Amino acid sequence: MNKMIPTESLQDYYQRTGQAVPKELLPVAGGASHFSVRYTTAPTRKTPFNRRDYYKICLSSASGRGTGSLIYDDQEIQLHPPCLIFTHPSVPASIEISFTSASRYGCIFNKQFIESQILPDVQYASPLFNPALYPIVKLTEEERDRLHVYFGEMQRLQESDYPFKWDMIRNILQLIIHEGVRLQQSQLSQTGVVRDRLVNAFYTLLNQQFPVDSPETSLKLLTPAHFADQLHVHVNHLNSVVKKYSGKSTRTIIHERIVTEAKALLRNTSWNIAEIAYALGFEYPSHFNKYFKQFASVAPMEFRQQQAAVAGNI
Incomplete structure (x- = not known):
């Protein structure tokens, strides 16, 4: 009997969501880097409670009547958008959003895409890389609008023919990660990024x-x-x-x-x-x-x- 814990791969994600598997994720590609960002307004069903082999960041702008929750390991966290959601691959998680207006951006990427781009000190301070940290960052409307521009620009670059678009996307992605660290630390009255x-x-x-x-x-x-x-x-x-x-x-x-x-x-x-x-x-x-x-x-x-x-x- 196979005793391995099932972990959702990027290929599994695309198949589960009814999308074509990108060519760089096919076995012949040999573990190439991957990034994707999407914008949606549809409520999401409860996603499978599992681990993943990829990173995910969501910007939820949902409003109106309805509910939203994130099951993150042992926590059931009620979502009160606007907020940023960072999920660490090793932590089992499931999300459900059913607001009447459920607009959100989501980006997924693997280790190869972001590897060596984020300083160890920043990784320690970000819930995306440190599973001990709280995965939700609350946002004001002004903060949401600024982050909405960042995600939108990543999507425009993704759909463009610019030859260096992935480098630009990496820079914007780093900006979003830093924004998450900065905003979370200011909300929790934490000290600056640990330098030890x-x-x-x-x-x-x-x-x-x-x-x-x-x-x-x-x-x-x-x-x-x-x-x-x-x-x-x-x-x-x-x-x-x-x-x-x-x-x-x-x-x-x-x-x-x-x-x-x-x-x-x-x-x-x-x-x-x-x-x-x-x-x-x-x-x-x-x-x-x-x-x-x-x-x-x-x-x-x-x-x-x-x-x-x-x-x-x-």
């Missing part, structure tokens, strides 16, 4: 372990000491710097990420508890049960049953 390379390197190393795709392999970096060894620093120094910039201990951040992944596996796979325990680095299922209950307040099997009951009522 050790903190950024720690989060990069942590996020590289996820998503867990198979019960056949096990997480290797489970403690602050494991990360300190990889980063070639003393564990006390790592703990001190991470605490200074995040307000949390290194151990707490690691625990939160492992529990988040455990919940995703319990909700989205048919793996048994022993398989999930092994995949997350636990030698014995009993250790995983105790660990999960400590942070989630319920046992893994009880959590799975609760999520199944909720899904059955949707």
Whole structure:
């Protein structure tokens, strides 16, 4: 039996939405870069709750009567447009918008398109690349109108014959990502982008372990000491710097990420508890049960049953 977690590819996305698969995504293309932006006014049905192998940014300008929600890992977030929505590929997500006026832009792109374009410091500060951050950025009408121009210009370039259009689109896309960081930080009264390379390197190393795709392999970096060894620093120094910039201990951040992944596996796979325990680095299922209950307040099997009951009522 195949135990891999299904992840929607760009090819899957185009087939699911009834569009032709672009030629650069065909197998013979060998993993070429891809970008696409679309404008729509139609309400969307609830999209599949899954992970993806691509990035997505939505600008929702919906108004009037209706509802909108984003299911993002363990959160159900009510949408109050206008807003920007950033979804990280490794986080299972589903979106539903049913406003009477549901205009929105959406752009999707793969790692090859944006690779090496975004500084590590900015990646740490953006929910598009850092799954620990809140995925929604609220907008004023003025901010929405400005971003609407950016998305519209990307669409015009996409449809043009200009030979360097993809470079221009990358520049505008970076501008949108920076706008998201700037606006979110101002709304949350956060400090500026973290400039400490050790903190950024720690989060990069942590996020590289996820998503867990198979019960056949096990997480290797489970403690602050494991990360300190990889980063070639003393564990006390790592703990001190991470605490200074995040307000949390290194151990707490690691625990939160492992529990988040455990919940995703319990909700989205048919793996048994022993398989999930092994995949997350636990030698014995009993250790995983105790660990999960400590942070989630319920046992893994009880959590799975609760999520199944909720899904059955949707």
